[in-house]
Amino acid sequence: MQSEFVNALFAWVAAHPGWMGLVIFIIAMTESLTIIGIIIPGALVMFSLGALIGLGHLEFWSAYWWSTWGAIAGDAISFWIGRVFHQGIRRIWPFTKHPEMIARSEDFFRKHGGKGVLLGRFFGPVRGTIPTVAGMMDMSWRHFMIANVISAILWAPAYLIPGMFFGASLDIASRVAGRLVVLILIIAVLLWLTVWLVTHAARLFQSHATDWLQRFTAWSQGRRFIGPISASLLDPREGELRGLATLATLLLGGVMLLSLSLSAAGQQLPSGLDQSLYYFFQDLRTPWADVLMVFTAELGDYQVTLPVSLVVFGWLVWRRNHSAAWHWLAALGFGMATNLLFRWLLPVPSPVEVTQGVQSYSFASSHATFSTLVFGFLAALIAREMPLARRWSVYLTAAFLIVPIAFARLYLGIHWLTDTLAGLCLGLIWVTVLGIAYNRHPKAKLPWRRLLAYSVIVLLATDLLHVSLDYQTDLQRYRPNVVLHIQARDQWWRDGWRELPRQRLDFQGHHRQNLTVQWAETRAQMERRLREVGWQPAPVPNLKSLLLWLSPQVELRELPVLPQLHGGREDELTMVYYGADPKTRWLLRFWDVGERLREGDLPIWVGSISRQKREPRMRLFTLAVDDPGYPVPTDLLTSAWQGLQTRQVTGSNSDEPITLIAD
Numbered sequence: 001m002q003s004e005f006v007n008a009l010f011a012w013v014a015a016h017p018g019w020m021g022l023v024i025f026i027i028a029m030t031e032s033l034t035i036i037g038i039i040i041p042g043a044l045v046m047f048s049l050g051a052l053i054g055l056g057h058l059e060f061w062s063a064y065w066w067s068t069w070g071a072i073a074g075d076a077i078s079f080w081i082g083r084v085f086h087q088g089i090r091r092i093w094p095f096t097k098h099p100e101m102i103a104r105s106e107d108f109f110r111k112h113g114g115k116g117v118l119l120g121r122f123f124g125p126v127r128g129t130i131p132t133v134a135g136m137m138d139m140s141w142r143h144f145m146i147a148n149v150i151s152a153i154l155w156a157p158a159y160l161i162p163g164m165f166f167g168a169s170l171d172i173a174s175r176v177a178g179r180l181v182v183l184i185l186i187i188a189v190l191l192w193l194t195v196w197l198v199t200h201a202a203r204l205f206q207s208h209a210t211d212w213l214q215r216f217t218a219w220s221q222g223r224r225f226i227g228p229i230s231a232s233l234l235d236p237r238e239g240e241l242r243g244l245a246t247l248a249t250l251l252l253g254g255v256m257l258l259s260l261s262l263s264a265a266g267q268q269l270p271s272g273l274d275q276s277l278y279y280f281f282q283d284l285r286t287p288w289a290d291v292l293m294v295f296t297a298e299l300g301d302y303q304v305t306l307p308v309s310l311v312v313f314g315w316l317v318w319r320r321n322h323s324a325a326w327h328w329l330a331a332l333g334f335g336m337a338t339n340l341l342f343r344w345l346l347p348v349p350s351p352v353e354v355t356q357g358v359q360s361y362s363f364a365s366s367h368a369t370f371s372t373l374v375f376g377f378l379a380a381l382i383a384r385e386m387p388l389a390r391r392w393s394v395y396l397t398a399a400f401l402i403v404p405i406a407f408a409r410l411y412l413g414i415h416w417l418t419d420t421l422a423g424l425c426l427g428l429i430w431v432t433v434l435g436i437a438y439n440r441h442p443k444a445k446l447p448w449r450r451l452l453a454y455s456v457i458v459l460l461a462t463d464l465l466h467v468s469l470d471y472q473t474d475l476q477r478y479r480p481n482v483v484l485h486i487q488a489r490d491q492w493w494r495d496g497w498r499e500l501p502r503q504r505l506d507f508q509g510h511h512r513q514n515l516t517v518q519w520a521e522t523r524a525q526m527e528r529r530l531r532e533v534g535w536q537p538a539p540v541p542n543l544k545s546l547l548l549w550l551s552p553q554v555e556l557r558e559l560p561v562l563p564q565l566h567g568g569r570e571d572e573l574t575m576v577y578y579g580a581d582p583k584t585r586w587l588l589r590f591w592d593v594g595e596r597l598r599e600g601d602l603p604i605w606v607g608s609i610s611r612q613k614r615e616p617r618m619r620l621f622t623l624a625v626d627d628p629g630y631p632v633p634t635d636l637l638t639s640a641w642q643g644l645q646t647r648q649v650t651g652s653n654s655d656e657p658i659t660l661i662a663d
Contacts, residue, residue: 024049024063025070028156032074034081034132046156050163055171056617060164064156071152075121075131079144082135105133117147121155168621179284179506179565186284190407191400198399202392213436233437240327240437247433248334252341255426274416281411285480285568293408294475295467300371300405303466304459309374311458312451321446324381327438331377334430338423339366365415365423368406372427375401378455380435385448412478480568486596489520489662492604497649497660500595500606504566513628515566517607517637519590519661520597523573526590526605530575533639535588538574552622556585556614559624566591566606573605577636583614584627586636609636 027045046067052058090102108130112119117134134144166188170181213234220230232243298304309332316325379398383391406424409415487496497518504513519526527537538561557578563570571589578585587610595604611630616622637659647660 020058021062021066024066025073028067028070029074029077032071032078032131034078034129046159047163047166050160050165051167051170052163053160054164054167054169060160064160067156067160068152071121071155072148075117075148075152076145078131079135079139079141079148082132083138084135086136102129102133105129106137109133109137117144118151121151122158168617171623179568180286180289183284183286183289187407190403194399194403195396198396199392202395206388206391213440233433234440236441240441244330244433244437248330248337248430251426251429252337255422274418277410277417278413282413282480283568284411286565287568287570289411290475290479293411294471294478296404296408297412297414298466298471298474299401299459299463300367300409301466302367302370303470304462305370305374307462308378308455308458312378312455315451315454319446321444323441323443324438324446327434328377328381331373331430331434335366335370335373335427338369338426365409365419367409367415368420368423369427371405372402372424373431376427376431377434378451380431380438381446382448382452384435384439384443385446414478482569482594484594484596486598488598492518492520492595492597493647493660493662497658500604501566501593502658504564504591504608506565513608513610513626514656515591515606515608515658516632516656517588517590517605517609517659517661519605519607520602521605521661521663522602523590523605527573527575529640530588535575535577535640538576538587552616554622556583556612556624559614559622561587561612561624564589567593569593585612585624586610586632587612587626588637 027049031045049058049063049067053060053063108119109117117130117139121130131144131148170184217230217234220226229243229246232238232240233247309328313325313328313332316322316328375398379394383394386394402424406420410417410420485499487499500515500518502515504515539557539559541560541562561574561576563574565571569591572592573590575588576585577588588607589610590605590607592603593606595606596602597604609632611627611632612624613627614622615625641661645662648657649660650657
């Protein structure tokens with residue numbers, strides 16, 4: 001039902017381009033209005049429109065000019081509002097509650113003058129208010145409109161083009177595997193959420209941290225238990241040891257009590273959600289994503305984080321910054337304690353399929369906790385020495401290490417969701433406590449640039465060493481197991497062929513094209529026979545061939561053949577045949593599905609035949625796309641099977657018979 005609605009929506013867009021242009025105009029205009037534009041995520045909307053262009057559902061130049069004119073109209077209306085109401089704007093919501101929005105734009109306009117209108121369209125914090133402030137400050141219509149038009153002409157492609165590349169990449173990925181599209185979308189959303197959460201949390205904490213801590217200090221004074229802890233952490237005249245030791249004990253004890261109470265209540269780990277998410281990620285597995293995820297997961301292994309931790313600690317001691325070294329040791333000690341204590345008292349079995357040879361699983365995940373402690377508190381040490389307005393960038397950099405590492409281990413099935421989230425939360429709480437205590441007490445200045453440089457160098461060096469020594473082993477360890485099935489030749493020839501897949505399976509069992517060939521032979525013999533009758537190895541994707549997509553005049557013979565997945569496995573033999581038409585070619589793909597003949601242990605390959613055609617897009621690039629509706633000529637492969645025994649059987653689709661080939 002959902003796919004039918006999406007297809008109907010795209011069909012309506014194609015049939016009513018004028019109406020869609022008006023919709024784009026209204027979206028761009030409202031995104032530029034002074035109050036509405038603050039609420040509407042304009043960058044996300046324009047990025048989405050660009051993705052629709054890349055997917056081929058919108059025309060670029062039409063969307064570009066409609067969005068440009070909408071942006072010009074929206075900023076002109078906002079400027080007119082500022083000219084008419086002047087200082088009365090400050091008495092309108094949301095500026096009554098957030099006067100800093102106007103103040104920030106005023107400072108930006110005073111600093112840059114008329115150029116501020118042009119620059120402000122690309123600067124997020126003042127994006128929605130700079131035209132109104134320009135009107136409030138009596139900028140002339142002539143100068144405003146010049147800057148308005150120039151900025152709108154530049155603004156539209158700045159947001160549409162990244163979306164176009166993203167949409168085109170989804171289109172290309174969908175031709176390989178639907179699961180690859182889903183994984184790309186999940187990663188994009190996860191990274192966007194990480195940026196949003198870190199930036200908003202940093203701004204919120206920086207704006208209110210002092211007030212919150214003062215209120216908490218006043219509230220805790222005189223209280224028997226909380227008062228001494230609060231004083232130890234927040235009072236510069238008190239030492240932090242007592243408060244940190246007490247909180248560490250409470251945190252560790254709280255996690256243990258929570259786990260024991262869940263066990264007593266019958267809520268065993270892994271939960272149903274853990275298992276569902278595990279199988280969901282197993283459906284997303286692809287060989288290319290596995291390569292990236294194993295590399296990412298290894299960034300958080302102890303072979304990397306421990307050397308980084310020791311080098312940072314040694315450097316702090318060498319610099320004689322004993323307070324920073326002591327707090328760093330408190331972060332590492334807490335991570336070691338969680339590893340030893342939880343693995344001993346709260347063991348949780350990891351996903352069965354990928355645990356062979358892997359040790360140290362527990363609730364909460366000590367791996368997630370330690371990664372958060374190392375990268376999180378390193379960010380806290382560096383951020384303390386930076387200007388307040390730039391600290392969010394350090395925290396975001398740390399998050400871009402911690403979150404992908406945790407996600408990679410979920411994807412590979414190394415940990416469950418609950419113990420990963422528990423480990424991240426536990427580490428984040430302890431980093432926050434340590435950071436507050438460290439910042440509230442007087443400390444010597446740290447040369448943060450040197451600390452950052454040494455940390456990055458050690459991180460890269462240890463990671464490269466770890467990858468060179470253990471990457472292939474880890475890649476093999478985390479690879480999904482393939483179960484072999486053996487049957488006799490006569491059994492397969494008679495009706496055993498029915499047990500082999502007859503359609504290519506994609507994400508969650510979604511069927512793609514029919515598998516119309518079953519060939520019992522070695523790969524070398526198959527390739528030799530196909531070569532003898534004119535088939536060629538398919539052009540493999542590489543940097544040079546992929547760049548040819550950007551040429552609207554490229555020949556089909558030069559374009560690479562993208563791999564395709566069946567059940568998460570890449571096609572292992574792909575051959576191509578060129579006929580008389582230079583704009584088309586035939587593809588023959590074979591997959592090893594783990595089926596073997598008892599006689600000679602020969603693999604039974606399943607294959608598909610498809611026609612590809614050259615398809616230019618937007619006069620900007622060219623793709624080779626499948627043409628599934630084109631019938632396959634009967635004599636296309638018969639010459640390759642001369643001298644072999646063949647049989648045609650009827651599969652699930654009577655129009656697509658399956659050909660069995662054997663020696």
